[in-house]
Structures are given as C-alpha cells and as structure tokens.
Amino acid sequence: MEYFLIIISAIFVNNIVLAQFLGICPYLGVSNKLSTATGMSMAVCFVITLATLVTYLVNMYLLVPLKIEFLQTIAFILVIAALVQMVEIVLKKVSPSLYQALGIFLPLITTNCAVLGVAINVVTKEFSFVPGGMLNLPQALVYAFATSLGYGLAMVIFAGIREHLSMNNVPKAFKGVPIAVISVGILALAFMGFSGMVK
Amino acid sequence: MSNRLKLIGDGLVKNNPTFVLLLGMCPTLATTTSAINGLSMGLATLFVLVLSNMAISLIAPVVPDKVHIPVYIVVIATFVTLLQFIMQAYTPAMYETLGLFIPLIVVNCIVLGRAEAFASKNGVLESACDGLGVGLGFTCSLTVLGLVREILGSGSVFGFNFIGGHDGMLAFVMAPGAFLCLGYLMVLFNKLFKK
Numbered sequence: 379m380e381y382f383l384i385i386i387s388a389i390f391v392n393n394i395v396l397a398q399f400l401g402i403c404p405y406l407g408v409s410n411k412l413s414t415a416t417g418m419s420m421a422v423c424f425v426i427t428l429a430t431l432v433t434y435l436v437n438m439y440l441l442v443p444l445k446i447e448f449l450q451t452i453a454f455i456l457v458i459a460a461l462v463q464m465v466e467i468v469l470k471k472v473s474p475s476l477y478q479a480l481g482i483f484l485p486l487i488t489t490n491c492a493v494l495g496v497a498i499n500v501v502t503k504e505f506s507f508v509p510g511g512m513l514n515l516p517q518a519l520v521y522a523f524a525t526s527l528g529y530g531l532a533m534v535i536f537a538g539i540r541e542h543l544s545m546n547n548v549p550k551a552f553k554g555v556p557i558a559v560i561s562v563g564i565l566a567l568a569f570m571g572f573s574g575m576v577k
Numbered sequence: 578m579s580n581r582l583k584l585i586g587d588g589l590v591k592n593n594p595t596f597v598l599l600l601g602m603c604p605t606l607a608t609t610t611s612a613i614n615g616l617s618m619g620l621a622t623l624f625v626l627v628l629s630n631m632a633i634s635l636i637a638p639v640v641p642d643k644v645h646i647p648v649y650i651v652v653i654a655t656f657v658t659l660l661q662f663i664m665q666a667y668t669p670a671m672y673e674t675l676g677l678f679i680p681l682i683v684v685n686c687i688v689l690g691r692a693e694a695f696a697s698k699n700g701v702l703e704s705a706c707d708g709l710g711v712g713l714g715f716t717c718s719l720t721v722l723g724l725v726r727e728i729l730g731s732g733s734v735f736g737f738n739f740i741g742g743h744d745g746m747l748a749f750v751m752a753p754g755a756f757l758c759l760g761y762l763m764v765l766f767n768k769l770f771k772k
Contacts (some may be wrong), residue, residue, distance in 0.1 A: 397752050401606035403686055408603065451661070451680040452654040459647055491603050491684040498680055555599055556763040562754030570753060 383507045383576050388524035390572040394492055395532040396565060397573075401492030406558060408483070409426055411543070415537035419530030421483040423523070425465065426496050429458050430522035433497040434515060455498050462488045471536060492529060496522050507576060536565060581706040588710025594687045595718035595759075596766040601687040602679045605719060606755040612735050617671050617676065619716025624660055625682050627680025629744070630696040630708035637697040649692045654683045686717060718762075725758050726750060758763045 394400050401422070408418045433453040433454050441447050466484050477484075487493060500518045504511040513521055539561050548557050594600045601622070608618040621741065632652050640648050661679055664672040672679065691711055696704040727733055730749030732740040748754050 385757050388604060388651050398680075399603050399752070402602035403600070406599065417628045448662070451658055452651065453681055455654050456647070457650065460651060471619065488683050489679045489686055491690065495603075495677060498677060532604055551758060551764045551767040556760050556767065558760075559756050561758060566751040566756055567748065568675035570692070570748070570751065 380508050380517065384505070384513075384517060384521050385524040386431055387505075387576040388568065389528040389531060391574075391576045392495070392526045392571065393532055393572075394525050396562070396569045398495070400495040401490050401529060404483075404486060405529075405536070405562075406491055406555060408520070409533055409537045409540055409558075410533065411538045412541060414415050414483075415533045416530075417479055418483045419526075419533045420479070421487060422492065422529055423526035425458075425462060425484075425487045425490075426493055427519060427523045427528040428465065429461055429493050430497055430500055430518055431515075433457050433460055433559075436503045450501075454494055457564055458493055458497065459488050492524060492526075496525055497542060520542075530545065532565070536562060539565070581703065584703065584706040585710035588707065588712070588716070589717065590770060592711065593714045593718060594711055594724075595715060595764075596763055597628060598687075598690075600690055601685045602713060603681065604685060605715075605722065606752075607760060608675055608678050609719055609723035609726055609755065611705070611727040611731070611733075611759075612723040614671075614674060615719035615721075616716065617668075617717040618675055619712070621660060621664070621675070622682055622685060622687065622715055623625050623680060623712030624689055624752055625653065625656045625704055626712040626715075627708035628656045628659075630691055631686055631701050631756065632656070633692045634699055634701050634704035645697070646689075646693075647691060649697075650683065652744040653688050659680045669754060673682040694733040721763060722755075722758055724760065726754055729758070730754055 386458075388394070392398055395402065395405050404418060404422075408414045412443060436449075436453060436457055437450065441450060441453060462484060466477075468483075500513055500521060505513060507515060540558060543561065552560075592598060595602075595605050604622070609615040620637075629649075629650075629652055633649055636648070636652070638644075657680060660682070661672070664679065691707060695707045699707070724734065726749050728745075730745045730747065730751075732738060732745035742749050746754070749758065
C-alpha cells in the first residue's frame with residue numbers, strides 16, 4: 379500500500395516541477411520540442427534512480443557510521459558528477475543507440491537540481507505515509523523512479539503546450555519565456571487539484 | 578574604481594540573473610513565499626557567490642583545464658557547507674524554512690556560471706565585485722517577487738499585515754502563484770528595460 383501512496387504522491391500530488399520547484403532550468407530550456415523533452419525525461423529518469431541508489435548507500439554505509447553527515451552536500455554532488463560521467467562512458471560502449479538518443483542531455487544533468495534534490499530528500503525528509511517516517515532502500519528507489527516519471531509527465535505535457543504556443547501570436551513583451559512561465563503557472567494550478575489526495 | 582562599480586551595476590539590470598539570464602529558477606520560485614524569505618535566500622546565494630568567485634579567481638591559474646568543473650563544484654560545495662553551519666548556528670528558523678534549497682545552492686547555475694564565465698578569467702577584486710553585483714541582482718529580484726507574492730497571497734508586507742481579517746489569495750503563496758507572478762514580472766521587466 380505504501381508503495382502505491384509513494385507513487386501517486388511523487389507523480390501527481392508533489393510533482394517535482396509543479397509543486398517542489400526542482401529542475402526548472404532544463405524544464406524551461408529543453409521543452410521547446412516534444413522529441414527533446416522526451417529524451418531529457420528519459421535521461422533524467424535514468425540518472426535520478428541510479429544516483430538515489432548510490433547516494434543512499436553512501437549515506438548509510440559511509441557518512442552515518444563515520445558521523446560525517448555534514449559532508450552530505452559535498453559527497454552527494456561528487457557522487458552525482460562522477461556517476462553521470464561514468465554512465466556516459468558505459469552507455470557509449472554498451473548501448474550506442476541509447477547514448478545517441480540521450481545525447482547532450484546526459485552531461486547537463488549534473489547541474490540539474492532535481493537529482494541532488496531527490497537524493498537529499500530521500501535521506502532527510504520524513505514521509506507521513508511511510509511507517510517510521512524514513513524511506514528504506516526499496517521505497518527510496520520507488521520514490522526516485524516515480525518522481526522522475528512525474529518530471530517526464532510535466533515535461534511532455536508542457537512541451538505539447540509550447541508547440542502550440544509557438545504558433546500563436548502573443549504580445550511582444552510576452553514572447554518566449556514569460557508566456558511559457560505563465561503557462562506553467564496555469565498547469566500548476568491544474569495539478570493543485572490533486573493536493574489532498576495523499577497527505 | 579568606476580569599472581568595478583559598473584560590474585556591480587551590470588549585475589543588477591543588464592545581467593540580472595532572474596529576468597535576463599533566466600538562471601537559478603528553482604530557488605527563485607520555491608523560496609519567495611514571502612519578501613523576507615526571498616531576501617534571505619538572495620543573501621545566502623550572495624554569500625556563496627562572492628566567496629566562491631574570489632576563491633576560484635585565485636586558484637584558476639593552477640587548476641588543470643580538464644578537471645576545472647569538478648574542482649569548481651567542490652569549492653562551491655565547501656562554501657555552501659560553511660553557509661549551512663553559519664545558518665544553523667545563528668538563524669536556525671530561517672534554515673528550517675529555506676530547507677532543501679540551501680544545499681541546492683551548489684547546483685545553482687548562477688554560481689557555477691559566474692565562476693566559469695568571469696572569475697576564472699579575472700582578478701580577485703573584480704571577481705568579488707562581479708559576485709556582489711550578480712548576487713545583489715538576484716537578491717533584488719527574489720525580494721521583489723517575494724513582496725508581490727506576499728501582498729497578493731497573505732495581504733502583508735515583510736510580515737506586517739495591512740488588511741485585517743483577510744487571508745489573501747492562497748494560490749499566490751503556493752506553486753501556481755510563483756509561476757504566474759514570475760511570468761508577469763518578466764513581462765514588466767521586458768517592457769521597462771528592453772527596447
């Protein structure tokens with residue numbers, strides 16, 4: 379049951395972009411076209427899940443036993459940067475087609491705050507619907523994966539809206555980013571309808 | 578001297594990180610639920626920005642080109658950890674309010690962007706001024722956005738309620754209001770400063 383709650387909460391109720399404000403820069407940056415938006419969402423999904431697994435283990439078996447949790451920020455960002463680099467090298471060898479598809483989005487992910495945000499959230503935040511409050515490893519992975527699905531959902535919806543927007547005649551001062559940000563606002567308003575579904 | 582003043586001025590309007598460069602959107606949207614929160618987040622970023630700019634301008638000549646990004650990130654993460662300690666000690670309530678977004682200063686593209694674009698090529702004092710200018714620009718935008726959202730959302734200014742017995746429009750304190758306010762402020766900024 380709690381897995382179901384985690385998934386619903388991460389995708390709809392606490393959507394990472396529209397409710398938690400993480401990963402906004404790439405969200406606004408690459409959502410011009412549906413195809414790039416899908417590529418970015420896939421890359422993010424892959425890295426967030428992997429990064430959460432590694433940082434969770436680093437935190438549990440390295441930082442906590444040594445009582446150096448204050449190094450969390452530095453340790454996590456290093457792990458993520460190294461991981462992204464490694465994923466890039468491995469993908470290039472193992473699956474060139476996937477590497478081609480993800481393209482330039484992979485290196486960009488290091489500075490996507492969604493990755494670091496989810497990694498820190500998983501080890502520090504208390505979740506009211508999980509017994510004990512803190513996530514264990516499988517729950518953390520489900521949370522990370524569902525969160526990145528939520529990211530993909532918000533991204534794909536928004537890319538669809540933006541493709542239509544680009545064909546419309548908007549006032550000069552609204553052109554480009556301002557109208558896009560206002561559209562996200564309206565989208566977020568729609569997602570507010572989910573709030574209260576999961577406490 | 579005038580050159581350094583110009584650097585500070587540029588950060589405020591011409592290179593305004595929020596309205597012109599569109600950097601650091603996540604803390605901009607997430608922490609501006611009130612003017613005081615926006616101001617604190619801006620000052621926290623300013624602190625990291627000035628110190629990391631100075632440190633990076635000092636070490637840039639000796640850092641090998643291939644590893645410069647990881648090195649810069651570690652330098653920035655160090656100052657962010659320092660900031661976390663300071664805030665936990667002196668402003669614990671604000672540290673709780675800003676929460677996740679304090680450690681996330683590490684991945685704020687403004688900080689790494691200035692390190693890469695300016696501090697790695699210029700002297701210590703110029704880099705400090707650049708950091709100060711961009712940081713102030715960021716602080717101003719965040720405070721303005723926070724102010725607008727606070728007025729609309731809770732009917733108060735810096736915590737002083739001016740319409741008694743009225744709660745304001747809650748949506749403006751929550752996520753949708755952040756995007757809507759930012760969008761309309763961008764439009765206003767375009768009208769005023771871009772010809």
